[in-house]
Each structure stands twice: as C-alpha cells, then as structure tokens.
Amino acid sequence: MQIATTLVTPPSRLRTAAFIAIGVCLAALLAALALVLAGIAADAARPFSPRVADGLIPEGASVPATEEHLPALARLDADLRQALRDAAEAAAAEGVTLDVTSGWRSAAFQQWLLDNAVETYGNAEVARQFVATPDESRHVTGQSVDIGSLDAQVWLRTHGTTWGLCQVYANEPWHFERAASPGGACPEMLADASATRG
Template structure:
C-alpha cells in the first residue's frame, strides 16, 4: 500500500533496494540499521539474493493510516495490534525497523542476519527486521509471537 501520504510519508514503490537513498523510507532509517542492511545485502548478492525494502521508515501520519486500515480489516484495535503498532510505539516511525522481501531475502536473513545484528522480532511477521547489535555475539533473542506481546508496545 503506497497510501495517500505518498513517498514523503514513507510509502515505497515495489523493488526498492536498501541502497535507494532517494526514498525517505530508506534514507530515514537509523544509520546503524541501514549500514547493517547494506553490508548484509552486499554479502547476500554474492549468493544471488537481492534485498528489497517493502517498508522502512514511516511518518507518524502514514503509520496512523496503516493502523486505521488494520482496525478496519481486523475489526478491532486489539486485533489490529497484532500487526500494526501505533505511531507512538512503532519502530518504523523511529526508523529502527525494516520489512524485507522477497522470500529468498528473508530466508537468507533468517540464516545469516544475526551475523549483522539483524533479527526477526515477531513470529507472525517474517519480513520485519530490527537491529540487535548484541546478536553478532549471542545470536538473535527469542521472538515475540506478535507485536501485541512486545513490552515496547505497552
């Protein structure tokens, strides 16, 4: 969903790589997260795997739009919270989360991401990655079932 707020709010067209600084969804990511993503993407390319950013940084207004759509789709704020955070709690709004595709890229990150500090955070969102620098030494932490189980969302 590109959304009525457009690319300036964080919407992104298909097949945008982690190197596409012309898009705010990429350029406004936390610099350490972006650096780790770019290192991983460069190494994955050697294996013939390309990373695309399906969603990255989002403005609070765009996050609110996504939340409203999720409430409409799932029927309640409680059920929507399993999939979409509020603008106040969203790691995307803070530039600290990225949704990666396609499936081959997610599989590559699932196997190799911890070496870059890139971890899947939610079991129900295999596309959602955040930076956990400690994972380089200790591996990724256990995943939450979904965002509604993440204490950062409370």
C-alpha cells in the same frame, strides 16, 4: 427666472470608470480569497493518503536495500542502514537481492496503516497484532525494515546476526530490526506487534 433641475452634478465619466474598476478589483479579490479558503478547508477535510515523503514504497513494489535516496531508507537509523547495506552486499554475492517493502514511516503513515488494519480486522485488538501504534512502532523511529521476497527473508534470518539483524515478530517473517550486537544472538521473538518488549 429659471429653476435648476439638478441639485447634484453627475460624476464625470472618468470618476465613474474609476469606481467601476475599484468595484471589479474588490470583487475579484474577494473571489480569490474565497477560493483560497475553500482550498484550505478541502485540504483539511481530505483523508490522509501516504506519499513517498511519508516513507511510502508503493504497495506490491519493493526496492533494493541500497536505494537510499528514498525517505523510507534514507531516514532509517544510521546503524540499521549500514547493517542493511552490508548485508545486502553479502546477499548479492550469493545471488540474493535484499528487497525492502517498508522502512522508516511518518507517524501519520503509521496511524493510517493502523486505521486500515482496524477496518480490515474489525477491531483494534486484532489489528494491533499486525500494526503497532505510532508511539510504539519501530518503523516511525527508523529502527525496522520489512523485507519483501521470501528468498531474502530466509537469507536474512539465516545470516542477519552477522550484522545484528533479527526477525523480531513470530507472525511477521518480513520484519527485521537491529536487535543484537553484530555476531551476537538474536533475542527470542515476540508473538506479534502487540507484545510488550522486555
């Protein structure tokens, strides 16, 4: 009499290959999921860096006021954008280019600027003289624009009231808003961005 030496028959090669293939696929799916989750965590931990979509015009650069394809200009208040367009046309007739260094900004971009100012000046009180909070900034609402060149700033201070464009802060000769009726008088300048508007 012969005794069986195996109680379980070994799986066929096809079944073994199928189990190995399923195992490899599961391992690959788990690895891909881990990579996706690691990427999401890395994005969340990465510090904010402003982009053109946030209203960035690269530092040291400026664009003509007519470059309305950029979010910094395209997202300006419609009345301000039209006033700026009209003023740019009149300035060009006198040989002056109204070059814009900043216009509309996202709230995240404005907060980033404020955080950098706090780091630069050492405290929030001094930083607020130059950079408003996102809740108070007229850049975030598209109601202000910064003009780059000194010639353009002087030209706009001299002629801007024709379109209601006014320098608003005494310490920021580049910052203009549509703060008056076209042809009207500009309001008295505020000392700086931390001043309370009346």
